[in-house]
Structures are given as structure tokens and as C-alpha cells.
Amino acid sequence: MTALIRIIKSEIYDLTRSKWLVLYGAFFWGIVDLLWRFGSNGTQVIVSLMNIVLYIVPLLILVFCVMYIYNLREYIQLLLTQPIDRKIIYIAIYIGLALPLCAVFLIGLGMPLIYIQLDPASHSAFISLLVSGLALTLIFSSLAYLFTTIFEDRIKGLGAALFVWLTSTIFYDALVLFILFAFSDYPLNNTTTILSLLNPIDLARIFLLLKLDISALMGYTGASFSEFFGNSLGAGISVLAMLVWFFIPLLIGLRKFIKKDF
Structure with missing residues (x-):
């Protein structure tokens, strides 16, 4: 435990x-401030922030984490020469990486609330946005750690990291x-629901829109997800699926790290 905390x-x-x-946190702080000054209401600001969080956060997290962990390779090799369990090394490095990223995201996105006056409904939506951003931070830092392993x-x-981002977005x-047009004569609700479970970015988007209750922005996958599970259960399922997306890459990476010959 002492080694874990020290690392x-x-x-x-x-x-x-x-x-x-610092730039990462300042970017979100500036975006929130700018959107609030020019946005007409809290919901509009949150919807605009949603698109930034869903697409920019995964990309920046993937690129930064991959490059940072590769630069950390010599330090990891030094730790491996010490009488420390590999599991502790792997988990400690991930926690030490993910915690500051989550903290900076929370500060950058949340601190403007000190001087921004949001209505009660927008406060709830803003918290959902923070949850989505934190989930994406944990998921894509976990994926980045797996790729470097x-x-x-x-x-x-x-x-590999950029390919995952492109696959999850474009x-x-x-x-x-393509599926909607090619198989328009068939019922596709179950198919699109399964597809959404296979995409963490879409899961975060669906979770946020279910909380905002904006059906017009859900798209076909979001509408199918909502119809299949309902709003309350759908939000819970999306959170559970995002947890799976977080743990599976982390556990696979841990398994490979333990067996890897450095």
C-alpha cells in the first residue's frame, strides 16, 4: 500500500x-465562459458544451495519455527492478494519471458556476455533463493505457488511439x-441499441440527453435506446455500460502488463 501511494x-x-x-483546464473554463456570455439560456449552453465534451475530451485524453505513458517508459522499467508487485505499479500509474485529468476537467468546467447563475433544471443537466465528461476521461485514459501496454x-x-477515436465518432x-438506409425495410431498434452499447461516446451522449430530456437531439440510436429501456432505466444502463467500458480495457491491460517482458 505504501508503494502504491508513493507512485x-x-x-x-x-x-x-x-x-x-493547465491549458486543458483553461480551455474548458474559457469555453464555458464564452458560451455563457453569448448563449441565451443554460440549456443552450449545456447542449453546446455537450458536443465539445463528447468529441474533444476523448481525443485530447487519448493523445495526451498515450504520449505521456510512452515518455514514462524508463520510469516504469525502473519501478519493475524494485520489489514491487506489477499489479501495484500498473494500478498506481493509472490512478496517478487519471486523478489529475479528472480534477482539471472538473475545475475547468465547474469553476465558472461560481459566477454563472443557472436555473435549478440547468444545474441538474450540468452535473450530468460533468458525469459524462468524467466517464469519458476514465474510459479513454484506460484505453490509452491499454494501447501503450x-x-x-x-x-x-x-x-491505434486515433483509430478508436475516429471509429467512435465519424x-x-x-x-x-448505412445500416438505416440499407435495411430500412426491417425493424432496427434492437440492432441500433446494441450498436450504441458498443460505443462509449454514444453512451455518454445518450445518458446526457436522457437527463436533459431532449428527444430531438437523440438521433435514431438514442431514440431506440430510450424506447427500449425507458428514460430512467436507460440512464442507468448507459452508466453501467460505461463502467464496463472503463474496467475491461483496464483489466486487459493489467493482464498484459503482468505477462509482458520489458
Whole structure:
């Protein structure tokens, strides 16, 4: 336990000196402030923020985590020479990486609430937005950690990370549209519901829109998800599915890290 805490503290200290982390938090703070000044109401601001969080957070987290962990390779090899269980090393490095990222996201997105006056309904929606952003941060940092464990070459690791982001955004939307047009004569509700469970970004979007109760922005997958599970159960299922998306890459990466020859 002592080794775990020491490694986590070391990681957090190293990350707090990163200029990128400051810029990451300042970016969200500035976006919230800008949207609030020019937006007409809280719901409009949150919907605009939703698109930024859903697409920008996964990309930035993937790229930063992949590059950071590859730069940490010599430090990891040094830790492996110490009498420390590999499980502790792997988990400690992830916690030390994920905690500052989550904290900076919360500060950047949440601190403007000090001077922004939101109505009670918008407060609830804003909390849902924070939950979605934190879930995406944990999921895609877990995926990035997995890629750096699998691939020795950082170009391959970064390529895999970018491919996952493209697949979860552009390629996924294209696939859904193709299925809808190609099989328009068949009932597709169950199919699109399964597809949404296979995409963490779509799950976060559905969770947020179910909380906002904005059916017009749900799209076909969101509408099918809501129809299949209902709003309350659907939100719970989406959270459960995102937890699965977080734990599975982390456990696979841990298994590979334990067996890996450095």
C-alpha cells in the first residue's frame, strides 16, 4: 500500500507541473465562459458544451495519455527492478494519471458556476455533463493505457488511439446511417441499441440527453435506446455500460502488463 501511494503521489506531482494540464483546464473554463456570455439560456449552453465534451475530451485524453505513458517508459522499467508487485505499479500509474485529468476537467468546467447563475433544471443537466465528461476521461485514459501496454512503438500506439477515436465518432455515425438506409425495410431498434452499447461516446451522449430530456437531439440510436429501456432505466444502463467500458480495457491491460517482458 505504501508503494502504491508513493507512485501515485509521484505521478500527480509530475503531472501538476505539466503546462498541457493547465491549458486543458483553461480551455474548458474559457469555453464555458464564452458560451455563457453569448448563449441565451443554460440549456443552450449545456447542449453546446455537450458536443465539445463528447468529441474533444476523448481525443485530447487519448493523445495526451498515450504520449505521456510512452515518455514514462524508463520510469516504469525502473519501478519493475524494485520489489514491487506489477499489479501495484500498473494500478498506481493509472490512478496517478487519471486523478489529475479528472480534477482539471472538473475545475475547468465547474469553476465558472461560481459566477454563472443557472436555473435549478440547468444545474441538474450540468452535473450530468460533468458525469459524462468524467466517464469519458476514465474510459479513454484506460484505453490509452491499454494501447501503450500492447504496442512498443509509440507510432502504433498513437495510431491505434486515433483509430478508436475516429471509429467512435465519424465511422460509427457513417455505419449507423448505412445500416438505416440499407435495411430500412426491417425493424432496427434492437440492432441500433446494441450498436450504441458498443460505443462509449454514444453512451455518454445518450445518458446526457436522457437527463436533459431532449428527444430531438437523440438521433435514431438514442431514440431506440430510450424506447427500449425507458428514460430512467436507460440512464442507468448507459452508466453501467460505461463502467464496463472503463474496467475491461483496464483489466486487459493489467493482464498484459503482468505477462509482458520489458
